[in-house]
Amino acid sequence: MSWMLPFFGGNQQQQAHPNLQEIPTQSWYPSSVVSSSSRPTTPASSSGVSTHHAQPSPAEAAGVIACLKEKSVDELRKLLNDKEAYNAFFNSLEQVKIQNNLRDELRKETVQLAKENLEKEPQILELRNQCTIIRTTELAAAQEKLAELETQKEETLKTYSPSVLLEKLHASMIKVEEESEALHRQLLVKEIDLATFVQKYKKLRNTYHRRALIHLAAKTSGF
Numbered sequence: 001m002s003w004m005l006p007f008f009g010g011n012q013q014q015q016a017h018p019n020l021q022e023i024p025t026q027s028w029y030p031s032s033v034v035s036s037s038s039r040p041t042t043p044a045s046s047s048g049v050s051t052h053h054a055q056p057s058p059a060e061a062a063g064v065i066a067c068l069k070e071k072s073v074d075e076l077r078k079l080l081n082d083k084e085a086y087n088a089f090f091n092s093l094e095q096v097k098i099q100n101n102l103r104d105e106l107r108k109e110t111v112q113l114a115k116e117n118l119e120k121e122p123q124i125l126e127l128r129n130q131c132t133i134i135r136t137t138e139l140a141a142a143q144e145k146l147a148e149l150e151t152q153k154e155e156t157l158k159t160y161s162p163s164v165l166l167e168k169l170h171a172s173m174i175k176v177e178e179e180s181e182a183l184h185r186q187l188l189v190k191e192i193d194l195a196t197f198v199q200k201y202k203k204l205r206n207t208y209h210r211r212a213l214i215h216l217a218a219k220t221s222g223f
Contacts, residue, residue, distance in 0.1 A: 067089075067093065162218070165218075166215065169211055169215045169218070170215055173208055173211045176207050177208060179204055180208065183197060183200055183201055183204065184197075184201070
């Protein structure tokens, strides 16, 4: 409970009746519940700043008054002057007991949740380690695969680069030229007849000139 019990000082304490019959209940409430017509506005209240502690509701105040009515003048005076007696009476109020029980329950639940979280910490650490291992392993495998693909890419680019293709085309031209000369020598030594020579030689020369034109076009285009 955050509200405080209001008590009376000065002449009100000296005139307190054992049964508190003459105590007006309105004096127990904050200024917000008192009619504005019965009380002038002060600078503090007009500024909207409250200087009061949280006050009990009318029902709670009525319950407190009922408890105080059962007290004698000496008991009331003791409550005013003895802090321990005041605290004991305050903590004996039903509203305070309810609030204290709620506070204790919340504290127990908080402690229980904290214990459960601490018990789960090793499991959380284990899962985190497993995730780290999996992530590291997969990353290493992915990096290895990437390096392999990069190597294949470099080899492919080297194999099919314009300069390499031109070199291969030129080499194939030389090969066709050599085959043509070999075929011509076969004709001279009469290893093949003229008709066969003409057919094969024509095919070889067509291939040679086609490749020679492609090679020339590639070189003149800037490859």
